[in-house]
Amino acid sequence: MMTPDRRFIPRPRIAFAALALFAGATAFGDFASSLQAIKSVGPEGRGNADAARAWAELSALPASELPRLVAAIDGAGDLARNYVFSAATAIAERELKAGHALPLAALGDYVFDTSHGARSRRLAYELIGRADAATAEAMVAGFMDDPAPELRRDAVQRLADKAVKIAAEGRTNAAGVLYQQALQFARDGDQIESLVRPLKDLGRPVDVVQLLGFLTHWKIIAPFDNSGRAGFEKVYPPENELRFDAEYEGKDGKVRWKDFEGTHEFGMIDFNKAAAPLKDVAGYASTEFFADAARPAEIRIGCKNGWKIWFNGTFLFGRDEYHRGAEMDQYKLPVTLQPGRNSILVKCTQDEEKEEWTVEWEFQLRVTDPTGRVIRSLPAPAKVASER
Amino acid sequence: MSSLPLPRLVTVVALTLTLAALGVASNVGADWLQFRGRDASGSIPEATLPTALEPKKSIAWEIGLPGRGLSSPVIVGDRVFVTCSSGPKETRLHVICVRAADGVKLWERQFFATGRTMTFTKTSVAANTPASDGTHIFALYSSNDLVALDLDGNVQWIRGLAVDYPNVGNSLGMSSSLVCAEGTVVAQVEGDSQSLALGIDAVTGLNRWKLDRPKRANWSSPIVYKEPASGRERVCLQSSKGLLAVDPVSGKEVWNYPEGASTIPSSTVGKGVIFVPSFGITALKPGAPGEAPQQLWRAGNLRPGTSSPAVIGDRVYSLNDGGVLSAGEVADGKRVWQLRLKGPFSASPVAAGRYLYVPNEKGLLQVVDTSRPEGEVISEMDLGETILSTPSIAGNAMYLRSDGKLWKIGG
Known part of the structure; x- marks a missing residue:
């Protein structure tokens, strides 16, 4: 006989389950079933009632469950991803307000594993930032060639910001080097445009079409x-x-x-x-x-x-x-x-x-x-x- | 232990429910549940706000916001709800809830945009004002993401209208705000390529109805009015084609004003009259169920610019693109006075008592005493930030936001 997942027994869920029972609804009772309910959200609002009950259960999980919840972002559709994302951030908000720690090491491991999806890794990174902004900031430089667009963008932007600062100090050649380096890794059109402009001003035009x-x-x-x-x-x-x-x-x-x-x-x-x-x-x-x-x-x-x-x-x-x-x-x-x-x-x-x-x-x-x-x-x- | 006899139990339950209902109604009456307030008049006659504005005395608190936005705050009881958008291309959507008394953030929920987030640079993805039915908050964004939360931030349902209807949207940005009527959340997602109005069940998030709408960009917002004879709420959908009144539960047409209307400023309700931005302003008086509304008057010289009109008592106030505020008589549309304000304006004026409050785009909040013979600006306060958002009023306080801040003024 399968035993219930002991990690999935937060007290608020018990209260919710009682309330749900009173209201004639059924609690899902385990992580997989809750997640399945959320992933079953369909077009034009179908499945939202079950998904909302699942959200109540998932958002009541303890902080230790965050890595598992973060991982659930991968493979979820647009709407399900938003259920999971908002549940994870609700947990973090509640736990941090209560003075509890977030599982930084596990979240860090998750971020560093580039086989995970871009959105889930970004969420894991942001959760680290909520708990420890300095650590999150220190991680940014490592994302320069990251497959996750938002992580990568942050790293490129830090380099671009340094270039702007150096250029303002009159070190234009050095600034140009940094702009060039940032451009090598930039993926977003608006960010690329913001790098091409100063390079052009520095007499280093870029073949944008080729790039x-x-x-x-x-x-x-x-x-x-x-x-x-x-x-x-x-x-x-x-x-x-x-x-x-x-x-x-x-x-x-x-x-x-x-x-x-x-x-x-x-x-x-x-x-x-x-x-x-x-x-x-x-x-x-x-x-x-x-x-x-x-x-x-x-x-x-x-x-x-x-x-x-x-x-x-x-x-x-x-x-x-x-x-x-x-x-x-x-x-x-x-x-x-x-x-x-x-x-x-x-x-x-x-x-x-x-x-x-x-x-x-x-x-x-x-x-x-x-x-x-x-x-x-x-x-x-x-x-x-x-x-x- | 004795038990109550059944008739008495029924009486007690009925009384309890009645009191509860009254309590909710009383609470809701003090709230600001949608764009331009509880009845789309932009006015709360009984509210008292500071009329001599001074930053140190008038600003109760100010807080930073996590992202941009033009949406107005919504106030339910002691909670203020604000939407924002942040990040590269503003793909991160926020709903934040702060305590009205002191501005302390109670909770924040974030979502990924599932639709396109491109907008004209002046506007932003959090342009549509959310709406509340008193127990939930419904937030719509330019990306056509629509989320429903309870007042404690628990997700009730999530819709991606651009997921369901991939061609809704406007590359300049969407801004039509939500309304709630009879358990239905009404959203106008109208653009050049695909144009829809949706009535969505406030509890389940399922469509109650879906109407094809004129295929043309439309930034105006729906309004709700109460039909006198039936007591039913009716939702008016404004577009370039005019104003279509529908039953909020079925989406069926109640009446249609087909003579065209603006796609930017929205209609306003007051004194049982709907003031439509059409040929300047056209005043429509809804009649008995099934009857077309009576056209009371048209006033070309009351033409609003970007701002929607406001109603105080027997007068309707309209602000044009030149920054000229016009006061017109509700009865016949006759312009009574004009007053040049310091513009330009994107926000709509709102009123507390006889005073109109309107911030210009440069962040200068101006107070107009509408009881003076020619109207008069009696106070100004520079908030030091670009303000494109319409203020909200609840109790004796005004809540106003920029891209970076939320202020409470008065209270």
């Missing part, structure tokens, strides 16, 4: 009609076939695919350059990406126009929002690269607005691994290249 892996060689066909913004939903021929020698009826006559190489500092593919500044139009851009092996990846796109994207012929996502803003890696779309050739097709639609800030008709796109590390396309194989 960030923006795809700049495309074939473009445009314009098709987007009057009344109807072109976003309208299926034009490139959505059905990618025949680069084909000719189609466009908005103002026949249109054909043209080679286009983006030269923008941040890799923007500008339809206005490829097809003249236009409004009420739609265009398509296509490129190929060659991978050495099957692997999980993200297509990261930034665009302030309407856009749709297909990967290897499969529609991924689309959004008909116009001129509300764009940023690097605005949308992250998980894909699986297949070995060899992968095709990417982007539809980009422009609206009718006439204001100066609505002129842009462009997007930027790169391929990364799920942590943001650039994946670069292999050169096109000669055989495949001849088929293009």
